[in-house]
Amino acid sequence: MEANLLLNPKGIRSGAKLRGHWDIEVYKDKAPFERGDKPISKSECDNIITDEGLDRILDVMLHGTTQTATWYCELFESNTTPDGSETYDVPVYTPCTAYDEATRPAYNEAASSSQSVTNSANKAVFTMNDTKTLYGASLVSVNTKGDHTGGANNVLFCAGKFAVAQPVISGNVVNLSYTVTAADDGA
Secondary structure: OHHHHHHOOOOOOOOEEEEEEEEEEEEOOOOHHHHOOOOOEEEEEEEEEOHHHHHHHHHHHHOOOOOOOOOEEEEEOOOOOOOOOOOOOOOOOOEOOOEOOOOOOEOOOOOOEOOEEEOOOOOEEEEEOOOEEEEEEEEEOOOOOOOOOOOOOOOEEEEEEEEEEEEEOOOOEEEEEEEEEEEEOOO
């Protein structure tokens, strides 16, 4: 019993947990902010952080791997549920490329505060150019639309399926925000 007290004295916590959360808003067209329009639909979801994403966190923090300077937001159009074993080069979803922007929008996050980091003040924007149903979103390390080729620095950090699928048509504008929180696991 004494050995257990020495290894984990009462009050010392031994773990952490990460939680990711997506918010999507769909607007009728490109001018909603000028008119103060409300979204025509919206949804949210928590996500999984992939094994590949967790390995990247550990490698950057403890192994000296160079951090990914910019992450990119991706929407997906297949009705699939992400799992932790998927990777950048083998995602379980079909990426959506039906938007006007030449590349995936950057995840422009603010500095962390209160164990949280988010891009809610600078959401990723997608200007849709086709009729689609959006089922979820992911955060990846490559900005090339539709790309999912393998590579040492090609990482699928996380993915989540929206609580409600979001139908879009050409001209709709999609705003996407992602928040990651970290907390002691309370062990």
